[in-house]
Amino acid sequence: MKIVLAFIKKEFLQIAKDPSSLIIAFILPLVLLYIYTFGINLDDVNIRLGIKNDDAAPETALLVESFGQNKYISSVVYDDKDAMYQDIVRSRIKGALIIPNDFSQKLASGQTAAVLLITDGAEINQVSYTQNYVTAIVSKWLANSRYKESVVPAGVAVQQQYRYNQEVNGVWTLVPSSLAVTMTLIGILLTALVVAREWERGTMEALLSTHIKPIHIVIGKYVPYFALGMASLAFNVLIMIFVLDIPFRGSYTALFGVSALFLFSCLGIGLIISSALKNQLLASMASLVAGFLPALMLSGLIFPIKSMPLFFQYLTLLLPPRYYVSFIKSEFLSGTPAAVLLSDALYLLVLGMLFATLVYRKTSRRLNA
Amino acid sequence: MSRYCVEISALYKTFKETNVLAIDNLNLNIPRGQIVGLIGADAAGKTTLLRLISGLLLPDSGEIRTLGLSPDRDKDLLNTKIGYMPQKFGLYEDLSIIDNLNFYADLKDIPRDFDKMLAFADLKRFETRPAGKLSGGMKQKLGLICALAGNPELILLDEPSVGVDPISRRELLKMVRETITDNTSVVWSTAYMDEAHGFDTVIVIDKGRVVYQGNPYELAPNTQEFEEKVIELMGGYKQEESPVAKNYAAPENIPDYTVEALDLVKKYGDFYAVKNNTFHIKKGEIFGLLGPNGAGKSTSFKMMCGLAKPTAGTARIMGTDIVEHPSRARARLGYMAQKFSLYQNLSVRQNLDFFAGAYGLRGNEAREAAARMVRVFNFEKYLDVNSGDLPLGYKQRLSLACALMHNPAVLFLDEPTSGVDVITRREFWNHITALAKKGVTILVTTHFMDEAEFCDRISLFYKGETIATGTPAELKKKAGAATMEDTFINLILSSEEK
Numbered sequence: 001m002k003i004v005l006a007f008i009k010k011e012f013l014q015i016a017k018d019p020s021s022l023i024i025a026f027i028l029p030l031v032l033l034y035i036y037t038f039g040i041n042l043d044d045v046n047i048r049l050g051i052k053n054d055d056a057a058p059e060t061a062l063l064v065e066s067f068g069q070n071k072y073i074s075s076v077v078y079d080d081k082d083a084m085y086q087d088i089v090r091s092r093i094k095g096a097l098i099i100p101n102d103f104s105q106k107l108a109s110g111q112t113a114a115v116l117l118i119t120d121g122a123e124i125n126q127v128s129y130t131q132n133y134v135t136a137i138v139s140k141w142l143a144n145s146r147y148k149e150s151v152v153p154a155g156v157a158v159q160q161q162y163r164y165n166q167e168v169n170g171v172w173t174l175v176p177s178s179l180a181v182t183m184t185l186i187g188i189l190l191t192a193l194v195v196a197r198e199w200e201r202g203t204m205e206a207l208l209s210t211h212i213k214p215i216h217i218v219i220g221k222y223v224p225y226f227a228l229g230m231a232s233l234a235f236n237v238l239i240m241i242f243v244l245d246i247p248f249r250g251s252y253t254a255l256f257g258v259s260a261l262f263l264f265s266c267l268g269i270g271l272i273i274s275s276a277l278k279n280q281l282l283a284s285m286a287s288l289v290a291g292f293l294p295a296l297m298l299s300g301l302i303f304p305i306k307s308m309p310l311f312f313q314y315l316t317l318l319l320p321p322r323y324y325v326s327f328i329k330s331e332f333l334s335g336t337p338a339a340v341l342l343s344d345a346l347y348l349l350v351l352g353m354l355f356a357t358l359v360y361r362k363t364s365r366r367l368n369a
Numbered sequence: 370m371s372r373y374c375v376e377i378s379a380l381y382k383t384f385k386e387t388n389v390l391a392i393d394n395l396n397l398n399i400p401r402g403q404i405v406g407l408i409g410a411d412a413a414g415k416t417t418l419l420r421l422i423s424g425l426l427l428p429d430s431g432e433i434r435t436l437g438l439s440p441d442r443d444k445d446l447l448n449t450k451i452g453y454m455p456q457k458f459g460l461y462e463d464l465s466i467i468d469n470l471n472f473y474a475d476l477k478d479i480p481r482d483f484d485k486m487l488a489f490a491d492l493k494r495f496e497t498r499p500a501g502k503l504s505g506g507m508k509q510k511l512g513l514i515c516a517l518a519g520n521p522e523l524i525l526l527d528e529p530s531v532g533v534d535p536i537s538r539r540e541l542l543k544m545v546r547e548t549i550t551d552n553t554s555v556v557w558s559t560a561y562m563d564e565a566h567g568f569d570t571v572i573v574i575d576k577g578r579v580v581y582q583g584n585p586y587e588l589a590p591n592t593q594e595f596e597e598k599v600i601e602l603m604g605g606y607k608q609e610e611s612p613v614a615k616n617y618a619a620p621e622n623i624p625d626y627t628v629e630a631l632d633l634v635k636k637y638g639d640f641y642a643v644k645n646n647t648f649h650i651k652k653g654e655i656f657g658l659l660g661p662n663g664a665g666k667s668t669s670f671k672m673m674c675g676l677a678k679p680t681a682g683t684a685r686i687m688g689t690d691i692v693e694h695p696s697r698a699r700a701r702l703g704y705m706a707q708k709f710s711l712y713q714n715l716s717v718r719q720n721l722d723f724f725a726g727a728y729g730l731r732g733n734e735a736r737e738a739a740a741r742m743v744r745v746f747n748f749e750k751y752l753d754v755n756s757g758d759l760p761l762g763y764k765q766r767l768s769l770a771c772a773l774m775h776n777p778a779v780l781f782l783d784e785p786t787s788g789v790d791v792i793t794r795r796e797f798w799n800h801i802t803a804l805a806k807k808g809v810t811i812l813v814t815t816h817f818m819d820e821a822e823f824c825d826r827i828s829l830f831y832k833g834e835t836i837a838t839g840t841p842a843e844l845k846k847k848a849g850a851a852t853m854e855d856t857f858i859n860l861i862l863s864s865e866e867k
Contacts (some may be wrong), residue, residue, distance in 0.1 A: 209448055
C-alpha cells in the first residue's frame with residue numbers, strides 16, 4: 001500500500017512539474033470548445049449564389065427577389081453568363097442559378113419549366129444544402145405566384161418537427177460530444193507516454209529491482225491520470241453549461257458515472273500502447289491512430305455510424321468512443337433511458353476490464369521476458 | 370551461509386532478436402564481503418551478467434543463485450536484498466533530488482533519512498534542484514545513493530563511473546566504501562583500469578566467459594602493467610601503423626597556429642560558463658582539455674568549432690575567424706561529438722555517403738573519400754548494417770571516419786573514448802597520435818587520465834577558467850604529484866583553496 005501511494009505521489013509530482021499534461025487537460029479542451037462552438041458549423045447557413053435571369057417576365061423578377069430575402073442564401077445577380085462561370089471557378093460564388101428565357105412562358109402554358117442549378121461537386125455537403133434551399137425557395141415562390149393554378153398542387157404537405165433539439169442547433173450536440181475527444185486525449189495520448197518514458201529514461205530498470213510489483217505500477221499509473229481526466233471533465237462540463245449555455249437535461253450522476261467508465265477504458269488503451277512499444281515517439285503516433293482518430297471519425301461525432309460501410313460499423317463496436325458519443329449526446333439533450341444507459345455502461349465496463357487485464361499482463365517484472 | 374554471494378554454473382543466454390550469444394557457458398562464484406570489479410571488452414556480457422544476477426533477465430539454461438536465492442522464482446524477496454544501479458540510471462529528471470530519494474525510500478520501504486549521504490556526496494545544497502539539471506558526476510552520485518539506500522546485502526553497479534571526472538570517481542568509491550559493512554558484497558563493472566586495479570577481486574569477462582578471476586595485484590603490481598595484462602586476457606592488441614594516418618592527405622598552407630582562442634567568454638544569465646579563455650595551439654599538436662564535469666570544457670569546445678556563439682571574444686581556425694565566418698572556419702575542421710551522433714537507422718555506407726556530401730565533397734571525390742574510409746577502417750563486413758546496430762568499437766570508428774572524410778587539418782574530439790573498452794581505446798589513440806605526426810592538430814577532451822599522458826599539452830579547466838596549462842610533465846611537477854590523476858586532483862583542490 002505504501003508503495004502504491006509513493007508511486008501515485010510521484011506521478012502527481014511529475015504531472016505538476018510537466019506543463020504539457022496540464023495543458024492537454026485544461027487548455028486544449030478550451031481550444032476545442034472554442035473551435036466546436038464558433039469554428040465548425042456543419043449546417044451551411046450562408047451560401048453565395050449567382051443568379052442570371054434570362055426571362056423578362058415580371059413574375060421571375062419576383063423569384064429573383066425572393067432569393068435575396070432568404071437568410072440561408074446571399075444572392076448575386078449577373079448579367080453576363082461568362083462572368084458568373086468565372087466566379088464559380090474562382091470560388092467567389094458557391095453555385096449558379098440560370099432562369100431560362102422560356103421559363104414563364106412554359107409555366108403559363110401549363111408545361112413543366114426548369115431552372116438550371118450549377119454547383120461545385122467537390123463540396124458534397126454544400127451541394128445538397130444548396131439544392132434543398134433552391135428547391136424550397138422556388139416552390140414557395142410558385143405557390144404564391146399567378147401560375148399556382150396551372151400547376152398540380154402536391155397532395156401531401158410535410159410538416160417537420162424536431163424533437164430534443166428544437167432549434168436544430170448543431171452546437172448543442174457537437175460541443176458535448178467534444179468531451180469524447182478531450183477524454184481520449186487525456187486517457188490515451190497522455191498515458192501512452194508515461195510507461196514508455198519510464199523505459200526510455202531507464203527508470204523502469206531501476207524500478208524493477210526495488211520492492212515494486214507489477215500491480216503497484218498498474219494502479220500507480222491508472223489512478224493519477226484517472227483523477228486528472230475527471231478533473232478535466234468537471235472543468236469542461238462547467239464551461240459548457242455555465243459559459244456556453246448548452247442545455248443539460250440529463251443526470252449528473254449518469255454523466256460522471258459513464259464518463260468515468262469511458263476514461264477507464266481509454267486509460268487501458270493508452271497503457272497497453274505504452275507498455276507494448278516502450279518508445280515515446282512510437283507510442284504517441286500509435287495513440288493518434290488508435291485513440292484520437294477513432295474518437296473523431298468512428299464515434300458518430302462527425303460522420304453518422306449508420307452511413308459507414310458495414311465493416312466500419314462493426315469495428316466501432318470495439319471502440320469505446322462510439323458508446324460514449326451516443327450517450328453524451330442524449331444525456332445532454334434529454335437524459336438517456338435507463339436501458340440504453342445500462343447497456344452503454346456495461347459495454348464500457350467490459351472493454352475497460354479487458355484492457356486493464358491486458359495492461360497487467362503486459363507489465364513485466366523483467367526486461368524483455 | 371555460503372561463502373559466495375553469487376554462484377553461477379554453466380550459464381547460457383542468447384538474445385532472440387539479434388541471435389547473439391551474450392553469455393556462453395559461464396561459471397563463476399563471487400565471494401561475499403568484497404568489492405569485486407567486473408571488466409571486459411564492449412559487448413563482452415557485463416551488463417547481461419549483472420541483469421541475470423538481479424533477475425531482470427532469465428537465462429536460457431544453467432544454474433544461478435544470488436544470495437542463495439533463485440532470481441527466477443524468488444525475485445520479490447531478492448529485490449529486498451539487492452541494490453542495483455543500471456548503466457542508464459533511473460532518475461526522474463523532472464523531480465528534485467530529495468523527491469527522487471524519498472520515492473526510492475518508499476519503494477524500498479526504508480526511512481527517508483538521507484542527510485548523511487547527501488552531505489557526504491556534497492549534494493545537500495542542491496536538494497531541491499531537478500535531477501535533470503545536475504552535472505554528470507552529481508547524477509551518478511544521486512543514483513548511487515538510491516542504490517545504496519537501505520543497506521542491501523548485494524550491490525550491483527553497472528559502470529557507475531562512466532563519463533565521470535577523477536574527483537567525482539574517487540568520491541563515488543569513497544561513498545561505497547564508507548556505507549557498506551563487512552558483509553556487504555559489491556559487484557562494480559568499469560572501463561577504468563585504475564579503478565579496477567584498486568578492487569579486492571577482479572573478474573575479466575570476454576565473449577560471455579570468465580577469463581580471469583583473482584586479486585588484481587597478483588595479476589600486476591601497478592595500473593600500467595595491469596592494463597597490459599587485461600588486454601592480453603581479452604585477446605591482445607597488436608600496434609600497427611595506422612592506416613588512417615597513412616591515407617591522410619594534408620591540406621596545403623597550414624599556418625603555424627591552427628587553433629587560437631582569444632578571450633572566449635560564454636555567459637548564461639549571470640553565470641559564467643567560460644571566462645576569458647585564451648590559448649594558441651600549434652600545428653600537429655595534441656591538445657587536451659581536462660576538468661571536472663560541468664567545468665566548461667564542452668562549452669569552450671563548442672564555441673571554438675562554431676557550434677555555440679561566444680558572448681565575447683572569438684576563436685580562429687586556420688586563421689579564419691569563427692564568429693565572422695563560421696561556415697568557412699567549420700569547413701576546415703572535423704568534429705566528433707560526445708554522443709554517437711550519426712544516423713542510427715542509416716547503414717554504414719549511407720552515413721559515409723551522407724557525410725561526404727555534408728562536408729562539401731562531390732562526385733568522384735566523394736566516392737573516393739567514402740571508399741578510402743571503408744578500406745582503412747575495415748568496414749567491408751558492416752557496409753549494409755545500420756550504424757545503430759554496430760558494436761560500440763565500430764561506432765567510434767565510424768564517427769571518426771565521418772569526421773576525417775574531408776582531410777581536415779584540425780580535429781575536435783569531445784570525449785571520444787567515453788564508455789569504450791581498453792582495446793578500442795588503444796586502437797583509437799594509435800590513429801590520433803599518427804594523425805598528429807602527419808600535421809593534424811587535435812583537440813580532445815577526456816576523463817581518462819592515462820589518455821591525458823598522450824597529449825602534448827593539457828589545459829586544466831575548473832569553474833569556467835583555465836587553472837593550468839602545460840605539458841603533462843610540467844603539470845605533474847607543478848602539482849608535485851606522480852600520477853596524472855593526483856595532478857588533476859591536487860591542482861583543482863589548490864585552485865579551490867584560492
